Amino acid sequence: MDSLKIIGGQPLSGEIPISGAKNSALKLMAACLLTAEPVTLTNMPNLADTRFLSQLLQTLGVEVYWPKGDSECRLNAEKLTSTIAPYEQVRKMRASFNVLGPMLARYGHATVSLPGGCAIGARPVDLHLQAFEAMGADLLVEQGYVKAAAIHGLKGAQIVFPFVSVGATEHAMLAATLAKGETVLENAAREPEIADLADCLISMGAKIEGAGSSTITIQGVDELHGTNHKVMSDRIEAGTYAMAVAAAGGHVTLTNAPVGALSAINHALRNAGVKVEADKDAGTIEIETTGQPLAPVNVDTAPHPGFPTDLQAQFMALMSVARGTSVIRENIFENRFMHAPELSRLGANIAVRGSEAIVTGVEKLKGAPVMATDLRASVSLVIAGLAAQGETTVSRIYHLDRGFERLEEKLSAVGANIRRTSEEDEG
Ligand code: EPU
DSSP states (O other), X not given: OEEEEEEOOOOEEEEEEOOBOHHHHHHHHHHGGGBSSOEEEESOOOOHHHHHHHHHHHHTTOEEEOOTTOSOEEEEOSSOSOOEEOHHHHTTOGGGGGGHHHHHHHHSXXXXXXXXXXXXXXXXXXXXHHHHHHTTOEEEEETTEEEEEOTTOOBOOEXXXXXXXXXXXXXXXXXXXXXXXXXXXXXXXXXXXXXXXHHHHHHTTOEXXXXXXXXXXXXXXXXXXXXXXXXXXXXXXXHHHHHHHHXXXXXXXXXXXXXXXXXXXXXXXXXXXXXXXXXXXXXXXXXXXXXXXXXXXXXXXXXXXXXXXXXHHHHHHHHTTBSSXXXXXXXXXXXXXXXXXXXXXXXXXXXXXXXXXXXXXXXOOBOOEEEOOSHHHHHHHHHHHHHSBSEEEEEOTHHHHTTOTTHHHHHHHXXXXXXXXXXOOOO
């Protein structure tokens, strides 16, 4: 199993190109199931998760042309050979569950394994299922699978989500594009990835209004056609590198950055005393530290446009070296502080009380062996390792490979001392 070895204390300087967004790419890939014509996605991130989904799509009969390392992926779902997504594949990655809605909408039936819980929380899919029921689907949950049928097709519906869910909003929107009549999604998630998915669907002939706001209206159409769509850039990757620079010190320009999607993050970084210059037209964000200690900043995770839960771990690593105490509240997932004890191994002073972490900054972190527990937790350990004195080894980095493209290459290019090693897992 691979590990990352980091010698901390090097300031970072230069440019880091931001890749396509994992959480957008995964839903855009599922959208190919809605049409018999080819869908070409550019700016595709080469990640374990996007490759997993490509394998699942191939199991269903989708022709995928995506050479290794290429940022263009062509998907052709002209003829599906199966509408069953098996447990062995869905359990590897939760977002695989999103193939249900498109297959149900286009073929009138689909059987998809329930994804199961994951390290950061139980993550049920009840809201997804309620949306399909409201659209007239018959659902049977049996032996860990959801068997869904809508023999006469899905019908438009008024769906009011009891709380905001990114996945349920996207999944319902995908299915509603081919439902008969109008679907209105109320209390919809407003994440930028939802607007990206809507843009792609609209270019396929879907009729969608309001994506990016909390009410989305979809007029169903009889069929969708193929398209060419550029995956938006990854705001979580951009925020992660911004925090890495803030923690290690230096001056880095993020290029191909989704500038408009990063307001909450830029705001938190500025409050911590980091210089942040965003240029929307150029798609760049310049991050520069001042040499002064960072100020503590409290953050509460919240649905967009609030502070994203996917950057909470990274921000905690940053606050570990601020001067003073900050409070970080996790409001989206019930078990997303697993990085706290690992950060403590590097000398961070963090007390977790329920959904709150109280972080008292220390002057210096010290390198140590640590273990990654989930995707964003892993990268928070990399950030801490870059800021720490001495050597940090982050093991179990397969989590990291799920969501960060060429991480060590991008960080080495701006002066970080980081390398990947292969070794037996001792944990
Ligand atoms: N929830 C339910 N029932 C549902 C759906 C969600 O109870 O039917 C709960 C979840 O358990 C969670 C909350 O609602 O407590 C919000 O979950 P949401 O549905 O918004 O999250 P998701 O769609 O499963 C996506 C991202 C996550 C990101 C969240 C929140 C993808 C593939 N995943 O998950 O990304 O944290 O939105 O922004 O888009 C990551 O990339 O590391 C990651 C975990």
